[in-house]
Amino acid sequence: MKRMINNISLCEPLYKTLPKKVLIKNGTVIDPFSEKEYESDILISNGKIEKIAKNIKAEKGCEEIDAKGLFVSPGFFDMHVHLREPGYEQAENFVSGTNAAMAGGVTALAAMANTTPCVDNKFVYNDIKSRVKGLLVDVHQIPAVTIRREGKTIVEMTELVEAGAPAFSDDGSGIRSSETMKGALEYAKMFGTPILVHPEDHTFAEGVMNESLSSTELGMSYIPAIAESINVARDIEIARYVDGTVHFQHVSVKESIELVRKAKKEGLKVTCEVTPHHFSLTDDMVRTFSTDYKMNPPLRTQEDVDAVHKALKDGTIDAIATDHAPHPSEKKNVEFDFAPFGVLGLETMFSAGITYLVRKKKLSLMEFLKKITVNPRKILNLEADMIKKGKTAELVIFDKDKKWKVDRRKLNSLSINTCFHDDTHYGKVLYTINNGKIFKA
């Protein structure tokens, strides 16, 4: 029988094969690894970087990309994505999700394990690995920490690390049992593999939005800041105790950030990420009652957003990751209480960063790019020095100043649940190159 994947016929991959020789002319290379920015051409040959120099002459048959006025950077890495395959292909699948990724300049991503079946063993892991082969975007599947993400029995980590897993995460749920968390961090320590933690104490978090003046006025059930920070505090203590490596996903409140800052000062192996919506929006948006502002962790207060900006600047927050969480419109277009948590992110990560961080002078362009290129790769122990002769050409060419309006109907994701609909953004990716393939906007 032919293999069937829902909707896959509706979305074809948007990339083309990269010509044998491609010359990127007159661009400004910005390399967050070496922290250097310089005018240079880049010659790509058979998908690999052949030469980085000024005034490279195009040979015969070489395709040229005029990058005058544009930046050339390493491909972006989104370390927090829900591709929804297998199990929820009406929301997203490998093709639609990676189409969205390349449109946003994302050449590699980490996919979370809350699929059906859950990625909690080598067999599901290897099946996914074989199915994402050959795409422009490198999909790094992250297996669950515990079987069925139930927080009880840890997965066969040795086998999964051998198969290529760069980290483990029960994202979508916090791990309730301190004993399980200790076991996971201690076991993963053998491989130097980080545990990516969704910090949430579910005994607090029965609500739909942040606890604040807004939830009071709206009469909505709430997820207090402490539901997150108490879990961050616990897992820092466990990481200290077992000398483990912990990465906190989507931190959203100032209290968590302060805990991470202190842990880093002590030299613990602790890192964290923030989502674009948590650095750009506040829980005031929930007053519209639009379920496009329902996510977990929820949008927080302006004070929290200010703390996020400061922590991005001082390095407390290492990475920006989207928590791309597609849901079909029939699931989102219901009463606020009944809608699932989550919003799209892949296609607006870069522009949200340019719009809300770089243009507002919270971060320099270099600092911002570091958080979507070098840092996530380092956290996952992947190669981060990319603009080098002989390396696979994994590059993004972007216009930093191009203004555009986010339109949910024009996004490449199968779903439309963006929290930036109708928002004016700056920064547009024009070309995304990886694995001998090219996407043109």
Next chain:
Amino acid sequence: MDDTVKGTKLLKTKHLLGIKGMCREDLELILQTSESFKQVLDTPNKKVAALKGVTVVNMFFENSTRTKISFEMAEKRLSADVVNFAASSSSLKKGETLIDTAKNIEAMKIDMVVMRHSTPGAHKMLMDNLNSIIINAGDGAHEHPTQAILDLMSIVQKKPNLKGKRVTLVGDIVHSRVAMSNIHALKLYGAKVQVCGPSTLIPKDIEKMGVEVTYDLDEAIRNSDVMNILRIQLERHVGASFPSLREYHNYWGITNEKLARAKNDILILHPGPMNRGVEIDDDVADGDHQVILDQVLNGVASRMAILYLLSANIGGAK
């Protein structure tokens, strides 16, 4: 329209989703019209033809006795055609969506929808998707605007000038749509608003709404001109943040003994249904200071006024 109620004024609001965002003029017009309808209710016929030919659907996705009967009564006294629809909102969650349900009902040609729903903001969804006039009969712990209006009417009947008067809402503030709508309405009338109850039932940052907070009922009793006693939802509370009904009654229940320290003309309201012996004692619930049954009658009169005034927008709500 009917001769009994002659109004040339129109409300600025096209729907009634909440008190927040309303202007005082609208509230004044509603109260004034409500008094006229109250006189209608005192006539032997009790009925006017104001909404003849208008179809009103009461959609109740949460249990309600008083509010539902009050609306239905108001609609019938105005000669509207009334259809009732009741379901639990959890059944909606499993099957047809709220929007589909409402659109199907609207396709049968209706003019106004009165809805109660467990989710804050559910009415905005209806407003965005229907052409009918929408009236909120309670959405989660968000707003219950008609309750606030009937409470306001009951207070103003006894104390016409609320400016500077202190009105205290006692009890479960955090789960109360009545509290939120009352706060907005009372502030529009210049009252000082205070909330009183155990700390775990007072929601975060409520003082940022310009509301005073006290945990001490005796203090509240001494300084209040009006007290609105909110219902303790028996099934909901006992647990991590609420020790027992016994303790609640002892410290926050209104008794005649505690009321002895109050101002002579203190007014006691209760939106009902009452838990006698929990938040309010018999001798207070039936005593001289309370206006609880006035509230019920005012409820019908003010809902008549709201339906009537909003009906001016039928066909042109958007």
